[in-house]
Amino acid sequence: xxxxxxxxxxxxxxxxxxxxxxxxxxxxxxxxxxxxxxxxxxxxxxxxxxxxxxxxxxxxxxxxxxxxxxxxxxxxxxxxxxxxxxxxxxxxxxxxxxxxxxxxxxxxxxxxxxxxxxxxxxxxxxxxxxxxxxxxxxxxxxxxxxxxxxxxxxxxxxxxxxxxxxxxxxxxxxxxxxxxxxxxxxxxxxxxxxxxxxxxxxxxxxxxxxxxxxxxxxxxxxx
Numbered sequence: 001x002x003x004x005x006x007x008x009x010x011x012x013x014x015x016x017x018x019x020x021x022x023x024x025x026x027x028x029x030x031x032x033x034x035x036x037x038x039x040x041x042x043x044x045x046x047x048x049x050x051x052x053x054x055x056x057x058x059x060x061x062x063x064x065x066x067x068x069x070x071x072x073x074x075x076x077x078x079x080x081x082x083x084x085x086x087x088x089x090x091x092x093x094x095x096x097x098x099x100x101x102x103x104x105x106x107x108x109x110x111x112x113x114x115x116x117x118x119x120x121x122x123x124x125x126x127x128x129x130x131x132x133x134x135x136x137x138x139x140x141x142x143x144x145x146x147x148x149x150x151x152x153x154x155x156x157x158x159x160x161x162x163x164x165x166x167x168x169x170x171x172x173x174x175x176x177x178x179x180x181x182x183x184x185x186x187x188x189x190x191x192x193x194x195x196x197x198x199x200x201x202x203x204x205x206x207x208x209x210x211x212x213x214x215x216x217x218x219x220x221x222x223x
Contacts, residue, residue: 003030004126005119006216007134010148011189013155015200015208016130019148021073022209023128027216030071030124034115034131034138035098039089040067040080041107042097052100058107067114071127112138126216135195144219146212147191150201 006029010016017033024031041058044065050057070077078086088094101107115138119127129138135145150158191197196215200208 003119003122003124004144004216004220005122005139005142006126006128006144006146007139007142008128008130008146008148008212009132009135009195010130011150011155013159014148014150015158015205016148018205019200019208019212020128020130021076022205023212023216024073024126026209026213027126027128028124029073030122030127031073031076032069032071032115032118032127032129033076034111034129034134036069036076036078036089037067037111037114038098038102039094040069040078040085041065041111042101043085043089043094044080045101046094046097052097055104055106058101058104059110062107062110069118071118071122071124115139136192140192143223144216145192145195146198146215147195148198148200148208148212149189150199154201 006020006023008016008020017035021031023029041062042052045052045058045061048061050061052058066081068079076086077084078089112133115129115131115134119129119139130148131138135142135147139145198208198211198215203211
């Protein structure tokens with residue numbers, strides 16, 4: 001049985017992770033957070049004391065590392081070389097390192113290959129994979145491709161709400177810096193041909209999830 005692939009891209013704060021997990025939970029699908037793989041690699045490179053600007057150094061760590069990620073939306077766990085890094089990869093130090101390693105073409109190519117193996121090996125009826133270039137590079141032929149987006153001020157407000165005690169200014173600066181850095185490598189702000197745009201800005205969380213489920217249902221019904 002071939003799993004139905006749902007590819008989701010979008011900028012920071014658009015709701016990719018939370019909406020994707022909720023939809024996967026409702027459908028009994030696998031869920032895969034590609035950003036966590038980048039974070040885990042960044043963590044491994046930092047822990048090894050590698051020069052993050054040296055592509056060969058990062059590649060050596062990437063090729064030697066044993067990375068395992070949960071595909072259960074209700075139990076997200078990430079392990080690299082036997083170490084559970086689920087909490088560690090969410091730290092601000094790792095966040096700052098991700099953009100550095102993401103600039104390396106060969107590093108990205110290796111991760112894309114890994115993600116494609118995950119899609120091919122999915123044993124559930126479907127899998128929702130989200131990130132920055134899933135609809136265009138990782139799974140350009142996926143039956144369901146969605147750009148989940150929202151206006152910048154909405155995304156900043158969401159991030160501020162998530163980060164209790166943090167004021168809008170540093171949140172805005174961080175979000176803009178991340179978008180600017182990542183957009184130099186891949187275009188995740190504009191939908192490629194055939195990609196459905198889902199604007200979560202005017203919608204509640206539940207409405208956004210329902211909209212995504214509707215998009216998926218339309219494809220399943222048509223197949």
